[in-house]
Amino acid sequence: MGGYFSDIFYGGKSLLVGLSITFREFFKPTVTVQYPYQTLKMSKRFRGHIELLGDDEGKTKCVVCGMCERACPSGCITLGSVSVDIEVDGKIKKKKVLSKYDLDFTRCSLCGQCVENCNFGAIDFSKEYNLASTRKEDFHFNLLERLKRMERLEVKNA
Amino acid sequence: MSAPIQLRPDETFILNVGPQHPATHGVLRVKMQMDGEYIVKAETVLGYVHRMHEKMGENRTYAQYLPNLSRLDYLGALGYTHGHVLAIERAAGIEVPERAEYIRAITVELNRVASHLFWFGAFVMDLGGFSPLMYAIQDREHILDMLEAVTGARLTYCYYRFGGLYNDVDDDFIEAAKRFIPRMRKSLKKYDALVTGNIIFRKRLEGIAPVSAEMCRKYGATGPVARGSGINFDVRKNEPYSVYPEFDFDVPVYHECDSMARYKVRMDEMEQSLRIIEQGLEKLPDGPVMAEKKPKNIKLPVGDFYQAVETARGSFGIRIVSDGDKNAYRLKLRSPTYSNMHLFDEACEGMLIMDALAFMGSLDLVIPEMDR
Numbered sequence: 033m034g035g036y037f038s039d040i041f042y043g044g045k046s047l048l049v050g051l052s053i054t055f056r057e058f059f060k061p062t063v064t065v066q067y068p069y070q071t072l073k074m075s076k077r078f079r080g081h082i083e084l085l086g087d088d089e090g091k092t093k094c095v096v097c098g099m100c101e102r103a104c105p106s107g108c109i110t111l112g113s114v115s116v117d118i119e120v121d122g123k124i125k126k127k128k129v130l131s132k133y134d135l136d137f138t139r140c141s142l143c144g145q146c147v148e149n150c151n152f153g154a155i156d157f158s159k160e161y162n163l164a165s166t167r168k169e170d171f172h173f174n175l176l177e178r179l180k181r182m183e184r185l186e187v188k189n190a
Numbered sequence: 191m192s193a194p195i196q197l198r199p200d201e202t203f204i205l206n207v208g209p210q211h212p213a214t215h216g217v218l219r220v221k222m223q224m225d226g227e228y229i230v231k232a233e234t235v236l237g238y239v240h241r242m243h244e245k246m247g248e249n250r251t252y253a254q255y256l257p258n259l260s261r262l263d264y265l266g267a268l269g270y271t272h273g274h275v276l277a278i279e280r281a282a283g284i285e286v287p288e289r290a291e292y293i294r295a296i297t298v299e300l301n302r303v304a305s306h307l308f309w310f311g312a313f314v315m316d317l318g319g320f321s322p323l324m325y326a327i328q329d330r331e332h333i334l335d336m337l338e339a340v341t342g343a344r345l346t347y348c349y350y351r352f353g354g355l356y357n358d359v360d361d362d363f364i365e366a367a368k369r370f371i372p373r374m375r376k377s378l379k380k381y382d383a384l385v386t387g388n389i390i391f392r393k394r395l396e397g398i399a400p401v402s403a404e405m406c407r408k409y410g411a412t413g414p415v416a417r418g419s420g421i422n423f424d425v426r427k428n429e430p431y432s433v434y435p436e437f438d439f440d441v442p443v444y445h446e447c448d449s450m451a452r453y454k455v456r457m458d459e460m461e462q463s464l465r466i467i468e469q470g471l472e473k474l475p476d477g478p479v480m481a482e483k484k485p486k487n488i489k490l491p492v493g494d495f496y497q498a499v500e501t502a503r504g505s506f507g508i509r510i511v512s513d514g515d516k517n518a519y520r521l522k523l524r525s526p527t528y529s530n531m532h533l534f535d536e537a538c539e540g541m542l543i544m545d546a547l548a549f550m551g552s553l554d555l556v557i558p559e560m561d562r
Binding site for chain 2: 039042043044046047049050053054057063075076077078079103104105141142143144145148157
């Protein structure tokens with residue numbers, strides 16, 4: 033019988049202790065960020081989908097070596113190249129130039145193997161995360177096109 | 191007007207819990223033969239999220255398999271990647287710089303605290319208390335922010351590389367981790383007062399769902415489930431790996447064998463993890479985080495390699511059989527919750543269904559991890 037009353041006593045006390053904690057919590061500042069009205073700054077190392085980086089003239093640094101294509105576990109990168117004649121010291125030489133850089137983001141697992149394997153610093157992670165869509169085609173990115181678009185944006189803003 | 195249905199006294203019915211039941215925390219299906227509110231027989235059915243991770247390991251190169259390991263257990267992903275890189279490094283004979291190993295230990299322990307915090311919140315929510323989940327997620331958010339700043343991802347990290355780390359930690363991380371430890375200790379006290387002492391919580395867990403040490407051995411249960419049944423087994427102590435021998439920490443063991451014991455083990459483990467982080471930050475040496483002598487394309491010598499690590503859920507083992515090629519001939523993942531879950535069938539016979547769901551919560555199941 034003694035167990036019964038002590039249970040009621042300790043039980044009631046434990047409930048009061050719990051309630052006092054939730055009550056104190058009630059007056060603490062809110063920590064929730066009201067997305068989409070408020071957004072957080074993405075951290076420096078945030079791994080979004082990859083993007084091509086431009087040099088000073090806005091041209092891509094990619095030399096079409098295909099290291100990223102081979103390193104990718106899911107095979108989501110497709111490269112294309114054309115050979116063009118360029119003049120170096122009065123001689124005409126053939127050079128491979130990037131003509132297509134497609135990323136199939138539906139299959140990407142954001143592991144970063146491509147960025148790590150690039151010896152020329154031609155690709156990096158973007159900070160893009162608002163990518164919701166109901167169409168699959170929206171996730172097939174043409175990165176070369178994207179690079180040109182970003183360049184234009186930068187010129188406009190400058 | 192129809193007559194009420196008459197059940198024979200020995201008649202039972204089949205109840206499906208899952209595959210989309212919130213109490214199973216994923217797509218696990220439990221087929222229960224019920225006699226009223228009592229379970230006569232239970233059968234767990236797996237296979238709803240099978241993704242052939244082992245087969246993928248045989249078709250991809252070792253480096254390409256790295257992102258897969260963080261897709262097993264999405265709450266404590268770093269522990270699993272740790273096991274993988276340790277296995278490959280030992281097999282290929284790659285020396286890892288000391289600083290890298292220390293950072294690995296610190297981040298794994300942070301991830302363990304994050305995993306236990308989420309389990310704590312979800313477990314209390316299973317029993318009907320909602321506020322602790324919010325408090326736990328708020329604390330977990332600090333850890334995820336820290337790890338995101340370092341690794342670049344919040345859940346599927348892919349941070350360790352063969353021979354070291356993807357990139358070094360900065361001073362901000364160390365500062366944030368140092369600030370986090372006292373705050374977390376304060377929170378643990380709060381949880382203790384709010385939840386552990388709560389009379390409803392205690393009445394629903396104490397003496398419920400006894401899992402004997404015998405049964406744990408029979409099914410190969412490890413981690414907090416085994417330690418709640420009085421088995422003092424922790425891979426970090428029993429088969430030390432990485433820099434764990436350098437740290438001073440205890441392995442919490444409880445002998446009550448009930449759901450409350452498993453709860454207490456995890457709560458104490460968080461405190462021990464904080465101790466490891468504290469010591470790791472103090473001892474953190476300077477130096478590189480990537481091995482200098484490291485082959486570009488890793489090929490393992492012919493042989494059979496096994497590495498076990500202690501993850502948040504128990505002992506995770508990875509076995510790699512190599513025929514000298516650049517991908518594994520056979521890759522086997524021994525996931526802890528797969529074994530932990532299988533004692534559920536036997537242990538819940540004759541139990542009330544509410545107790546069985548509380549018991550399932552105390553096993554800390556992550557379905558994609560057992561059904562890999």
